[in-house]
Amino acid sequence: MTQCSSELCMLLIEDNFGELFARIFTVLQRYERLTLPRLKFYSRLTDRQLHHGISAMIQHHLVYHFTSLDDGNTYYEANPQAAYSLVRSGKILQHVESRLGEYAAQVLEAIMFLGHTSITHLETLPQLQPSQPLTNGVDHDEEQPETNGDHEEKAGEPNGNHVVSQKPARLHPTLKSLASHGYIHRVREAHFQSPNDNWLDAHRIISSRPDVKQMKGKQQQAEIEEKAKSMVKERTEGDLSRGLMFNGLPQGVKRKFGSASGSNNAQNGTNGVNRDHAEDEEDDEGNDWSEDEDGIDSSPMDSNLIVRVNYEKLDVALRNAQFLELARQCAPPASLEIYDCLLRRIEYQTPRCRETYEIPREGEEGEQYSAPIQLSAIVNDVDPQLDLAGCIGPMNPTSASNRRKRPLEDETNGVNGDDYEDESTEQNRAYQIDQHLSYLSQAPFNLTTKHNIGGLDTWRIAFRGLARKLRHLELERMIESRYGDVALRVIRVLHAKGRLDEKRLQEISLLPFKDLRQTLASMQTGGFVDLQEVPRDAQRQPSKTIYLWYYDPDRVCSSILEDTYKAMSRCLQRIKFERERERDFLEKTERTDVKGHEEEFLSEAELEHLRNWKAKEALLLAEVSRLDDMVAVFRDY
């Protein structure tokens, strides 16, 4: 926990939940684990405030608590992950909305707003009731109402403008589809304890077991390690998707709103690739949530179940969106569409972005492949209307002699997909989709990897390598903007070759000495490259020393991550400051009689002013969310 990130977490909590939470959280961050009396002492809050605050924060998973069996004390600890996740809520809701429709986003928003909740409680929520007209955001009296401002700004879509025309029992199927996608999971008791406590607890229990006690030395340790791992896993396992998957596809995967993307905001249209043709292969009538699905689906979910948002899984989904973005840089649109299908299939089978807590160091990271997806599955998923042949050139532009016979070649060089479409057979389609995936597997990004299992073609994704590429790309963007494209070339050379002295560097990068030195010096000041001295004799004379330049992406990544946190904090602080500047005016607009009736009570100039203010706030919040994209790349993927 560094200074910048704790500052950011504090700001986020203050923004979302108010000062009381922020105060408690800061104290916990500063002093780490505290018992209630100590916490009271440091935070200088009254018992009542503290009890109220702590319990609500536990509800939101912002605070871990752990009751020690040794001294009987309960310790409280801050959960920075949960605090940070607050900033991502808008992005997540947008993703869910584009995937599962507006209503699912509302359900998820309600769950997010409550921290965790039982199904029964969700059933009673007025805004999730089908017949009732929706009000703007969520405003029941249970928590502080600051939340909705944040969500709406980023989701970019005011919630009040749609007419809901759904069948009565929509909540349960929606919850089920959320659960089967893995976006929500069951809350277990262990989720309230910090991962460390869980681990130590499991360790203690395992090592006190008689059969383990009998073992000795290394064997015992290994046994404890292994058992504790599985125990923690078992205790924190909240997966709800079991039994809800159908043919490897989660429920509700068919898009309900065909034109969902149209109404989506264009603010960051990450997933707006020709959304207008939904995949409708197996059962075309699956356009509704109601009873025409299989028998299991119509049964409601266990109403005693307590669920919360599964951020780990949502990170996977957001990471896939980034991969798709990467593909957009180098691939034709049809390939993108196919890649999207592949990524989606993979998402269903990927519980989290990586197994280790920290991102492993560069070069020490083994490749980790996603679950392999069969070609046939992708073929089923891809929209049959998609023009596959039209955006990849022919294998052999001059003659018809081809490695594999394609009927396509007989016509004018395979670029006219329209004629071809009519006679396309399953096999041809499979071949073409395979071609597209092969195209994506090429350098420089190697977005896909082919894998042959038992004679069946499958495709998978090399996650770690791609995540690394994303990191490098972010760094390169920063370097390009700060030091120009000359620096970019130098950095890539250094990254590929390791440590180099100036002369060799010049030979490879083919840059004039003057430019090269200037760039290197300014990058060194910025902390992007570093110089190593290798003296040739004991005196360490400068004239007899070899100077080697190098570039350490790990180090740069971690320092940029800190900078990013800091930049996010600054944006949030600026919002606060701007709000302070406009306080009188904003207080007027937030008066209960004015709010919602702005047109009636405010003058033309004031309305204009309000619009300006909203735009300003939106701009800053959008910037925060852009910075969050970077944090995700550096920290979470």
Next chain:
Amino acid sequence: MASAGSQVAELASKLYDACVSEFDPDHLFYQNDFLNLKVIPKNDVALLLQCTQSLVDQNLFRLLQKDGKLTWRLIDREDAEKLRNLSPDEAMVYNVIHSTGRTGIWVRHIGSRTNLHKSILDRCLKSLEGKNYIKSLHNVKYPSRKMYMLAGLAPSEEVTGGAWFTDGVLDANFINTVAGFIEFTVSKLSWYEVPASDSGRNKRIKTASGKADVKSEEKTYLPYPHGYKGYPNVQTITAAVNSSGITPVRLGDESVVQLMEMLCYDNKLVSLGAGEFYRSLHSPNVVQANQKRKPPSEGDDLAIANKHLVKNGMTEAPCGQCPVFRLCSPGGAVSPETCEYFDPWLSNGLGF
């Protein structure tokens, strides 16, 4: 004895002529080569030795040693003439310089090899240079060293730093020109150009493609499928560069490889199959557009220059560009409240 001497001289000149006519001038002669010429009667080794010795004395043969065996090499009659006119010191210096060939030799090394006094050495070098037998050259690796090589030779790549250096300085303009040409050539070969008759039908694809602003009258390019074998290799590109007339000198494969690798580091090309083939990442349209855009971006118009930069959160936010970001803290001298970058940034952001 005199007759024997003249006989040797005669034989020697016969031997020399035979060598010139039978072998190419760079051939390294072993004893057997001479004997195979059947010039020496009865293959008399002692006589051969006398002949070769006399030729060496006349500077027509150069005595060398290879793998512990004596070998000889031919010297042109003209060169021999030159050598014969030199003083012994000069000849020694000349030979040393000759022995280093196209790499040239540092003055200090000549001194240590010949054991001549510095003043004598300087005089020899001066007179040789005056006769236009040797020339001084500039080494990229050791710019401060004074080096010499034979006047008739072109310095090797090691010394000049390859084709990309003129007088020991990197020729940036030349490099950019050739690099631009190579990128365009590779690009043309790694994208499929849709025939004009088809382009009308494929309008839908073009508009959907986010590749670049492909206008309807422009050519449409499609990528080749995986496993396509027609991507250019180094030889093709070298040939194309040399036949294009943009280079005053012929470029070798290795210079072109150097440049292509540089382009790979620029993310303009990718090498496939461990450098066997190269493929361009951008279609010819884009390449051309990029090259056209280059000159104005070097001017002071930052707004245009910024457009082709890829962006992320950090490059956009005022904090990413802030020179005093490290000093920034709430309540400090530099703080988010007093920040002077936010207001222009906000008004700029709201402007469009």
